[in-house]
Amino acid sequence: SRLIDGGGKKEDSVWEEPPSMLWGLDPMFNAFNRLYVKDILHMRESCQVSGIYFYNSHPIFKVDVLGTVVYKREREDLFCYGVDDGTGVINSLCWKDEQWREQGDPAIRNSAREDFNPASELKKLRQAQHSSSHLEIGELLRVRGPVKTSRQQREIMASTYYKVSDPVMAVQISWMMEVPQLYRQCYDKPFHLDSSLYSIAGHGSASYLLGRATRILKDFLKEKEVTRFRPYDIQDLLQPLVSRQPQKTSSEQAGPSSGPPTSFKQLRELLQKCLQILQDEGLVFRKVKCQDEVHHCILICIDGLSLALPDAEKGCHILHILSSVRQRYSRNVSKAALELVLKALECNSDIISTSDSHYTIL
Template identity: 65%
Template sequence: MQAAAMDPADEPPSMLWGLDPIFSAFARLYIRDILQMTESIQVPGVYFYNSHPIYKVDVLGTVVYKREREDFFCYGVDDGTGVINCMCWKSDLLKEKEDPGKSAGKHSDAALGGFNPVAELKKLRQAQQNRCHLEIGELIRVRGLVKTSRQQREIKASTYYKVNDPVMATQIAWMMEVPQLYRQCYDKPFQLQHDATGDTAVSSLSKATNIIKDFIKQRSVSRFRPYDVQDLLQPLVSGQPQTSSADQEPVAGPSACQQLRQLLKETLGILQDEGIIYRKVKSQDEVYHVTAQDKDLLIAVKDIIREDSKREKYAEKGCHILHILSAVRQRYSLNVSRAALELILKSLECNSDVISTSENHYTMF
């Protein structure tokens, strides 16, 4: 079922979505509601349930159909309210095939009571295969992004596994928890809280985000620390004491300094979510790198695509963005987000350094 898009007048501005705690969580929605959610006009791939912006979900249900391909499984998941297709990518362990010649003579250490890493790895691979190969009628839990493909709503799984639930304890706990989430969160419309001045708290956050973006663009900054930009946000913080509406007497509240630090923290969080900045190394010295100005990251991404595009596995379609992201995190920094990588790939594609062969595949000639 394909739901219609939301009326732009009813859709909250995308700058405010991060204020809704549901936006950053895997929403445990019924499949019926996932199929009926309206898609955002501003950002395709983000959907709305009762004005809550949602792009990733968490479902538990029974497998009612399955298809297997070389790189992924397609499971039809039914939670009793509807059926949705879940695309579950295979890990490298699942796609690797053991070489019989390599396993010969490797059980001698285990026979002598020693630790055999090859045998242990084989056990881990077998355990993972058992959790990822599901049959019709088995219980599966899937977490991932909501997508629309060929006019059909589906979930692209980031995590999935078979749930062993012989006495239905997991299903009962799920059925008790989800209705509470609906009552306490999902069925309550997302509303912005107004501060004492009558302006929304987000207006300051939106202004602060634009101020930092302008600072980065105008100064061509490659990296900075929070105290380098803190003073830029000072005009947005009121130094007047908060008063109660009844008697206009001062009431306890955060100081101007505390408000400034909190505003800066939330602003940097938004910029990280958008991929504009990231922290190469998380340490006490809080340094933020500007993604578009990080030449070392750009070179690292180009090298990965250049090298791996020559491999037979990626020769036809190119490297998938998740493969590139994994390689970047291994070779360059664990803290590079997908949003930051997408900005780099967009820049490389604009300069004709890389070519996108499909929505999420990139190659280089």
């Protein structure tokens, strides 16, 4: 967990994720995209729907990969192949056909023609299917399917996969010529939508805005490895979200209320909601000290110092208490503030003063 107290470096840009209602307008959404493995591994996951990823603002969940098998693991129900396309390696989970696990062949009567045996031909087809689906290290595999994240690792859940016979590398050469063209013509061109469609899809809705803001903070804390921060250190990260919200007209603002909240107030409220979500998920921990906690901290300091003193009856000097409180609680505690708390504790009979500057626990 991270402690909301310290500071960290701010990100200068906020990534735009299109609303989920508009993803279907992108032709890449329902296509098997021929992306490089390195891009699949680094795609940003959607903050709206799990299992959806974005490459250059294009929503993607299905990919098509051609590469060499560099490792394999086999289970009773699937093969796990490591596919290397030259840019990276990704796991491909390839499920076995149930017929592979059947014992024997189904009983099929022989045909009247002696030169054609349906059972034999069916067996040959199954053997050919098994041969094309059972790969060894160094063989060429083409796999298509949706992308999933399991145990913080990207994988392809294969819907189709087969061994590619490419003795003269004709398939690989064709692939290496087609994929760069797809990048230039489709993948590297951002997915742009008309601004009117954003308003129809509820781009400025509270739930969508809160989801985007939460994702921004999560990415910031993960990428920058922040361990301590204060809320006002990160609120500028959400400023572009608030500034992009549509402004109400004068007629909409008119009414018995005091008026719409200012952008600064909206920013503070959005930040508080995001931090609460992060706390509920256990990603951050807020360091809050109420009055009772401060009093308890001072009592612990006095008790600890008394045990270490040779003459405990004399009590602890106020400067020793101040130094201990500053180490345990905050360096900003002043002597005057400590004296007020000590007087309150003495009035409650929690401590007693043995002199003008010495205190001990009853």
